[in-house]
Amino acid sequence: MTIATESSESSLIITHWNALSPIWQGGSEVVQTGLPHQQLPPAWQMLLLGDGSPTRHLQLLTGEPTEVDVIDMSAIGMDNDSAPNSLAVVPGPRIRRQVWLRTASGQRLAYATSWWEARHVDEYLENKSLPIWASLAKLRTELYRDVQGIYYGESPALTQAFGETGPFWGRHYLFWHRGQPLTLIYEVFSPYLQRYLGTIG
Structure with a gap:
């Protein structure tokens, strides 16, 4: 396993990941009850608080x-x-794995960081260029997505990378497999998705 990968946009070795600086955040109780619709529209709540695959949802949204x-x-x-x-x-x-999720035509839709047990990462991510959902679906892996936190915050790096101004919405969750934690995932979604999910705020 390579210790670090060079970004295609920079010759610098990546030693950090892009967490939001929260303006507001909520834990598992907020995830369970949901948010007032004036704070976050229902379609956005389905994406952020639901237990479905974000890569699948993004594909359905954008076509x-x-x-x-x-x-x-x-x-x-x-x-x-x-x-x-x-x-x-x-x-x-x-x-630690960091990725951009984008359309086939190149539009960045989300940023994700995931953390894996080193001795099992190659087993579950045999093809590193596939979305996690596609890799695990190919293996017929049964999973439970345990959404544990939601964030609304800023990130200069993501502002530049998305080409969209924040604040941004993000979340973190655990994947469980056979009663054991498989990976922790932290995702941030681009405001570009307002074209499909409605305006925030």
Whole structure:
């Protein structure tokens, strides 16, 4: 496993990931009850708080296949990597993977970071260029998506990368497989999706 991958947009080795600086955030209770519609429209809540596949949802929204640009596969050992506290249940040593989710025509729709147990990452992500949903569906892996937190915040890096001004909505969740934590995933969605899901705010 390569320790770090160079970004196609930079010759710098990626040593961090793009967490939002929250203006507002909520935990599992908010995830269960949902938000007032004036704060987050229902269609956005289905994307952020639902337990379905975001890559599948994005494909249905845009009418284009959802493709992945992998920008980082880094060995982080037992470091907490400034990740959500849920990372503690993912066995180590760990690999951090960062990707852009985009349409086949190149429009970036989301950013995602995931953390995997190093000794199992190749088993579940045999083809690193496929979305996680496609990789796991190919293996017929049964999963439970446990959404644990939601965020509304800023990120200069994502503002530049999406070509859209924030604030942005994001979330984190655990994938469980056979009663065991498989991976922790942190996702941030581009405001470009307002074209399909309605205006926020």
